[in-house]
Amino acid sequence: MLLKIHPENPPDRQVKMVSGALQKGGVIIYPTDTIYGLGCDILEHKAIERICRIKHVDPKKAQLSFICSDLSHLSDYTKQLPTATYRILKEYLPGPFTFILPASKMVPKMLQSKKDTIGLRIPDNRIALAILRELGRPILSASLPGDMVEDYTDPEIMYENFRNDVDIVVDGGIGGMKPSTVVDLTGDEPVVIREGLGEWAE
Numbered sequence: 001m002l003l004k005i006h007p008e009n010p011p012d013r014q015v016k017m018v019s020g021a022l023q024k025g026g027v028i029i030y031p032t033d034t035i036y037g038l039g040c041d042i043l044e045h046k047a048i049e050r051i052c053r054i055k056h057v058d059p060k061k062a063q064l065s066f067i068c069s070d071l072s073h074l075s076d077y078t079k080q081l082p083t084a085t086y087r088i089l090k091e092y093l094p095g096p097f098t099f100i101l102p103a104s105k106m107v108p109k110m111l112q113s114k115k116d117t118i119g120l121r122i123p124d125n126r127i128a129l130a131i132l133r134e135l136g137r138p139i140l141s142a143s144l145p146g147d148m149v150e151d152y153t154d155p156e157i158m159y160e161n162f163r164n165d166v167d168i169v170v171d172g173g174i175g176g177m178k179p180s181t182v183v184d185l186t187g188d189e190p191v192v193i194r195e196g197l198g199e200w201a202e
Contacts, residue, residue, distance in 0.1 A: 002159040004171040007031070010130040019134035021167050027051055029144070029158050030131065031172035032067070032123040034096045034180045034197050036152050038166070039139040042066065042108060048140055054165050055145045059111060065098050065119035066107075067139045069132035074120050077106050077138065085185050094124040096197035100184040111140070117186055127172045149177045 005014050018028060022041040027050050030039050038054060040047035052059045068074045071089060075081070079102040081089075089099060103118040111118070121141070123129070132139060144152050144162075151157050155171035162169065181198035184191040192200050 001168050002155065002163075002171055003168050004155075005127050007125075007127060007172045010127045015127075015130045015134050018131050018168055018170060022047075022131075022135055022139065026167035027054070027165070028168045028170060029155075029162060029166050030128060030139075030170040031125055031155075031175055032121075032128050032141075032180075033094070033125045034123070034176050034178060035143065035149070036155070036158060036175040037067070037141040038144055039067065039141045041135065042111075042138050042140045045108070048108075048111070050165075051140070051142050054162070055142055062142060063119070064111060065121050065141045067121050067123060067128065067132065067141045069129050069138075070122065073132075073138060074122065077104055077118060077120065078102060079104050088185065088190065092198065093122040094129070095122070096124070096178075096180045097121065097200075098180045098182045100182065100186055100193065102186055117184075119182065121180060125172070127170060131170075143179065153177055 025044040025047045027040045027047050029036055038051050052062050066077055098119045098121045100117050100119055103116050107118055153175045155169055159169040178197040181196035181200055182194040184193050
């Protein structure tokens, strides 16, 4: 299904429809403040496996992120963070950043890498945040497969390409072409792993 949602004022009915699909193990393509992403409920193992099949990767090796609605959500899935780290998160989120943090025991086993880390994001996008609040827990997110970024800006093209793989393509308008900036906060100093849309000034 291709579901057009108003980017500034997402209607409750449509948000509930997407959240309901996620709770039933659905996989969606949805807008963020950077590029469109593949998403599912973090508690739905079969949906996580579906995303990994779409991307042709092993769940433990996949570059999957948790998309959260706020920092309190985020703290459930990370170990106790130092004040300095928390201050960085508060400064840069919501925004176009993915932060690598130490994973807590709340992270499903099938997603824990050997390093016991997790990528966490709070996107500055009203549709994504509305879906997250309705769902009440994070969405597991991944980038779409392949290198043709141009194909991942137009929801109608994404629907044509992935209509047999996902349950809903959420059309929130034309998406961006730059992914989030990835910053590793697990060491003594922040390390930028990938330069993306977010400008890192630490």
